[in-house]
């Protein structure tokens with residue numbers, strides 16, 4: 783597994799993107815709308831770090847509860863796996879609770895992702911490798 787990005791909740795997408803740019807981050811592509819999760823996503827990069835800005839566009843988005851608690855803040859690290867199904871099973875066997883079914887992520891070329899929770903570590907995202 784390799785770190786792919788850090789997921790970062792933001793309430794105001796464009797204002798957040800501009801603030802990241804002012805710190806020297808560079809946009810990777812444009813905002814992508816994820817209709818399934820009801821969030822808009824933009825990747826930005828700096829110094830080899832990739833940050834995923836996640837901005838809900840509807841009150842029933844997957845992160846609407848989280849954003850009330852955390853405001854604008856990082857909330858998950860995503861790991862890319864070349865053995866997606868096997869590694870998902872290994873994580874579950876190792877104490878992670880899978881909180882959704884693997885589903886395509888439009889902002890990452892339709893590759894599948896799944897979120898998991900660990901009692902001591904919190905939330906991670908597992909991303910299917912590009913193959």
Ligand code: NI
Nearest residue numbers: 789834860907
């Ligand atoms: Ni993510």
